[in-house]
Amino acid sequence: MKALNDRDQINKRAVDADCLHQRILKNTEYQKINLVEWIFERLHLDPGSRVLELCSGTGNQTLRMIELVGTKGFVVATDISEDALRQLREKVDKKLSGCFTTVAASMDELQNALEKSGLEKHRFDMVFCAYGLYYSTNAEQVLEDNLYRLKNDGRMVVVGPFGPNNDPLFKVLEESVVVPFACRRFTRNTIHTLVNPVEWKSPDDVIQYWRNTTFFDEKKLDTVQRNVQEHFERNDNFINEKWVMMIVMGGKRVANL
Numbered sequence: 001m002k003a004l005n006d007r008d009q010i011n012k013r014a015v016d017a018d019c020l021h022q023r024i025l026k027n028t029e030y031q032k033i034n035l036v037e038w039i040f041e042r043l044h045l046d047p048g049s050r051v052l053e054l055c056s057g058t059g060n061q062t063l064r065m066i067e068l069v070g071t072k073g074f075v076v077a078t079d080i081s082e083d084a085l086r087q088l089r090e091k092v093d094k095k096l097s098g099c100f101t102t103v104a105a106s107m108d109e110l111q112n113a114l115e116k117s118g119l120e121k122h123r124f125d126m127v128f129c130a131y132g133l134y135y136s137t138n139a140e141q142v143l144e145d146n147l148y149r150l151k152n153d154g155r156m157v158v159v160g161p162f163g164p165n166n167d168p169l170f171k172v173l174e175e176s177v178v179v180p181f182a183c184r185r186f187t188r189n190t191i192h193t194l195v196n197p198v199e200w201k202s203p204d205d206v207i208q209y210w211r212n213t214t215f216f217d218e219k220k221l222d223t224v225q226r227n228v229q230e231h232f233e234r235n236d237n238f239i240n241e242k243w244v245m246m247i248v249m250g251g252k253r254v255a256n257l
Contacts, residue, residue, distance in 0.1 A: 030205070031242070032197045039130070039159060039246060040064055042192050048072040049125040052149055054107050054142070055079055055132025059088035065128070066092060066100050075100040076119060078110060107132070107142045123151045130159035133178070143181045147252070155250045156186070162193070162245040178247055187251030193244065200238040203228045 039061065045051070045068040056062045056077035065075045077100060079085050085102040092100065105113030107129075114120045127146045136142045143156070150156060158178050182189045200206045206228050210216055231238055 030198045030200060032199065033194065035194075035196060035242075035244065036061060036064055038194055038196075038244075040068065042246065043126075043157065043248070045069065045126065050122070051075045051126045051128060052122075052124045052146070053077045054110075054127065054129040054146070055135065056085070056088060056102075057081070057132070058084045059091055061128070061130050062088055062100070063091060066096050069099060071096070071099055073099060076103060076122070076124075077101070078103045078105055078107075078113070080104070080106040107136045108138065111145065122149070123154070124149055125151055125154050127154070127156045128159075129157070131161070133158055133160060139177050140181060143178070143185075147185055150252055152252055152254055153250075154252065155248060156182075157246065157248050159244065159246045162243050182247055182249045185253055186249040187253060189250070190248045192246040192248070194242075194246075196242040196244060198240045198242055200240065203232050206238050206240075 045065060047068065047070040049069045050073060051065050051069060053062055053065065053075060056079045059077065062075060062077045069075060077085065077088060079088075079102070082104040085104055089102060101117070101119075103110075103113050103117050103119070111120065114122075127150055133139050133142065143158075146156065179189075179191075200209070203225070207221075207225060210224065228238070
């Protein structure tokens with residue numbers, strides 16, 4: 001029961017748009033490598049492409065997608081949080097507002113939402129999900145459901161933490177789910193990995209970031225504050241390594257569908 005309650009709490013904080021916005025701001029400000037740049041340097045998204053994004057949040061990657069596909073392309077950004085999607089819409093340049101739309105729905109219930117939006121028959125050049133697949137109740141089914149939404153020459157891309165980065169929660173990104181799916185359903189698969197140091201300059205930076213994470217626990221606040229303060233008494237900074245994996249799947253095995 002405790003594990004279930006912990007998971008419910010994580011999911012609740014995951015859809016809090018304000019917490020998400022603050023996490024992104026802090027990571028972007030202090031990360032050594034710009035994650036958005038790293039992703040799209042390896043994706044080579046062509047102008048005119050049609051993209052379906054799962055778990056877009058407030059649009060950290062979406063804005064770059066819209067910019068890259070241009071006025072001849074189209075991006076469908078989906079997220080369970082309508083508030084996050086509202087924040088995303090407010091960020092988009094009005095000149096590009098016709099190049100994208102948003103759909104509020106969880107990954108597990110996306111089909112009905114796409115039907116209501118008149119998008120159920122659309123096929124995409126890329127289905128993209130960054131830091132969100134592990135919130136699904138059935139990650140493998142989500143991947144299978146979105147496979148048919150790809151064009152035959154389309155790509156599916158999953159980005160997220162792996163290895164020692166929050167290891168117990170994020171097993172879904174390792175070989176237990178995504179890699180076997182990629183091998184079964186695609187003929188060309190590429191895995192990119194990155195260890196991205198995030199350098200915090202003060203105890204307050206660390207605590208403020210932690211307060212906006214999905215794993216914040218008010219009951220542990222005093223202990224964590226004490227430990228962080230002791231760390232800075234011995235060190236000038238606090239390094240938090242982000243381990244990132246991006247799996248790019250291409251060459252869909254049409255015969256297996």
